[in-house]
Amino acid sequence: MKLHYLACAALALGASPALAQGPIVDAPSGSVRGTLDGSIRTFKGIPYAVPPTGGMRWRPPAPMQSWKGVRDAAKFGAACVQPQGKTLSVYSPAEPLPVSEDCLTLNIWAPADAKRAPVFFWIHGGALTTGSSREAMYDGKRLAGQGVIVVSINYRLGVLGWLAHPALSAESPQKVSGNYGLLDQMAALAWVKHNIAAFGGDPANVTIAGESAGGLSVLFLMQSPLARGTFAKAVAQSAYMVSMPELKKSAYGAPSAEAVGQMLAAGVQAPDVVALRGMDGQTLTDGAAKLGFFPFGVVDGLVLPEQMVATFDKGRQAPVPILAGFNQGEIRSLMMLAPKAPGSAADYEKAIRERYGAFADAFLRLYPAADYKESILATTRDALYGWTAERLVRKQTALGQPAYLYLFDHGTPATAAGGLHAFHASELPYVFGTFDGTPPRWPKVPESDRPLSDAMIDYWASFAKSGKTDQGWPAYGDARNYMHFADTPQAKAGLMPGMYEQYEAVVCRRRAAGVAWNWNVGLASPPLPPKAAGCDQADAAIPAPG
Template identity: 65%
Template sequence: MPSTTQTTSAPVVNTSAGRLQGSVEGALNVFKGIPYAAPPVGALRWKPPAPVQAWSGVRKSTEFGPACLQPKPKLSSIYEAKPVPMSEDCLTLNVWAPKNAHNAPVFFWIYGGALWGGASRDPLYDGKRLAERGIVVVSINYRLGPLGWLALPALSAESPLGISGNYGLMDQIAALRWVKTNINAFGGDPANVTIAGESAGGLSVMYLMASQEARGLFAKAIAESAYMISMPALKESVHGAPSAEQSGTQLAAALHAPNLAALRAMDAGELTRAASDAGFAPWITIDGHLLTKQLVDTFEKGEQAPVPLLAGSNSGEIRSLRVLAPQPPASAAIYESMIRERYGDLAHDFLHLYPSNHLEESIIATTRDALYSWTAQELIRKQTAIGQPAYLYFFDHGYPAADAAKLHGFHASELPFVFGTFDGTPPLWPKVPDTANERRLSDAMIGYWTSFARTGKPVAKGEPDWPVFGSNDAYMAFIHVPQPSQHLMPGMYKLVNEVVCRRRASGDQPWNWNVGIWAPKLPAATPECASH
């Protein structure tokens, strides 16, 4: 039975695979680099995560494990982190726990990075400030890029389930199962786990909510800047995208690998770099087992996990992801003409929300809303519809360095406030000033997030009550201080929802960042979509 003991120098925990020795950081016991699955290397590459082999004696858990393999970014950006150790042997997790924790809530963090990058060792995700509020924080690594998301006919053929891809999602589920078995030894309550993530981490949260394989492994969910876009199917082309197996076959050809054995013989780092250079896109796949349908269909049918949800997006998501939006056309007249050509009967509503007299702002708002704003409201509305408490937020906070760089409310800019890690941001990230006002906002967000993990209701001492979304379309705006409000972005949800519905009905168009002047001609209205 997993258990923990405290010595004068360091805590020792007895887990299902063996004993671990962590370290003391103030009032916390901290364990780093804990293996939750066997290393998927060599012949085990592109296999589901296997149980950890038990060890004898006491294993030190005082250093972070290496990050999962990922390519060096092609372009410098504010998200580029300092170099860290990387390995194919990367399936580890970290735990921050109050020394006196007993049945404490568990906050399970999944990093973002477009399924290409990220690491639980990132200083931005240090769990110290959250754990100091009386919760147990777990952060995990999961496989990335081609090592985490490659599908191939040969891989499907060797699987007892006839599937491939989604290895990174399998890793996340394996880590949740490890938590269910072992977290009580660290003082955590396995029946009170909140899954949480940002960007690709928020995407992962949605898929964990959709997957029956993850059902019962968590009790609440937090999705920050998630994006409910169309995803490929394993074996057939859907919504204008090739099958996952077809994309994998194209990658194997680009890598001059004649068979699966040749792919497994490749150096993992070189394979990752070459896949990036070849334009491989890692996606979560509809495989018929882990995931049976598009996310939007799962949530529309009310088949997602019936748990309390906190979700939201940022005002300036695309300011730091400019590659996801087109450049403005030469004139307002050209813009309006392009929108009318593409959006037909919805052009009037579109131009009302995204007018031609502010071209740059309208274009980045178009992509922001199609990816992030609509997703947050879709999640909240659908969770409300199945009778679960759901809390919407909108992060619209600016500070001097971000605003000077024209990055007000940029993608992921809420993270240093959620984790209280102003000093943990990457080198090119606009520096958050350590002032009383910024600390107050961070303290409020830490309070809301940790209380939600505790009870399913976000509360922060000395701050306004956060109302459930409910019938008043209530939400919390994080500007300079938390401000409850109602009816975020009137008309946005209805318009984007209609666009997504028509594309789903047509069956041959994806819904992602191909919006605005990048959009294909919108399919005609259908009675089904008009009733949404």
């Protein structure tokens, strides 16, 4: 690549050679100077929207005005404000992330010779509460080395990104509130559509991708009419299609999102929205977390028109190819989601029979009492992640779209020693090839696992390029094909027979009865609701007792 004339001018004025010779891209939103690492150009901390601070809190993101001159893009932007707790886990960073309300930035890794390259748009996880695009595990260099442009983003988190309140709805032209973090993601997609061609990317070939809350965000974007046309494919890793709060009415046993906002305001002793906007962002975020505020997408009739399951049942989601899957040991690092084990196998079986009634025999075949501690973990895993992944590939297949399912079931000596085989998010350093970028308490990933990582990078990159996978990973189809990532990738068919049918039938009855569906399963399940209209087909898929 030729040295940009502005870099030459900076060098003449005495700037450091490393900075002066960094690659410069003249994008429609403004010029940026990044860094060059081998054949990969990197641009960090690029603002994609006006920071929603102070009096601008809880409003949709406003587009950035084009800037003058060349913006330095050599360093990551701050993470969005998030709780500064002291609980340590495998996900905890070495040091607290620098945070700010001025956090709506994105990062780009692009091959130096990119021309109309596919774009991989990464949304970080963290329960919509924590996380950042600056985490080393999300470094896009290895994926970019496969001819893909990687974009990672920040979006508003916690109470600053997902609060609904009657006063916020009243001041909105559309009379809605909440979902601000999701609107941030859409603003970042709009920025990519407007600017990515300058970096060598194809704005018509964008794959949205994410893990955990990032995977959930992928589902939100697939559901939302406002995001239609901004992406062409989707990757959902450990996503969860659970019941959602509704803006103005209680639903499925949960209060309305606006009512939750009012309770939150009272809890932090803020008499009105003006007072909430006047609070320090970190203080408010920490206070909301202590009060148990749980950020989530809100059914508002506009950004998210209805319950997610309803959208996918009706075929109203984005008609795009999908790659989706989950991990064998999801709950091993999320034990707070699993109910406490009873004292004996007999106690377990008795409790399951009380809760699942006519479905109990089928449930116990999937999750037997003989190994009830493992069954408890598998139950929560499948209710959240397994059922969702298979539902996604089924629904996209029904739309005539290529759909690919996987199970990540790989372990290492370190995960075995820590009882964390294939734990939640453990596939990430393999997808990104970032073995040296994991947090300090993360089980060490051995270099001997590079071949598995290289294979996964190839699969993800080929999907981003064409919406299909290469090297023998067949689409889900009628055979219910999937890729089993253990020591090596192996194509198989018929993942966990009966699992999908079990949760599909339970969720159908719960929807009809107005009961929530999330991690309230197994020992934490409410009694199985009675038969309901519209659920006969789902019920029939459950084997009869005996």
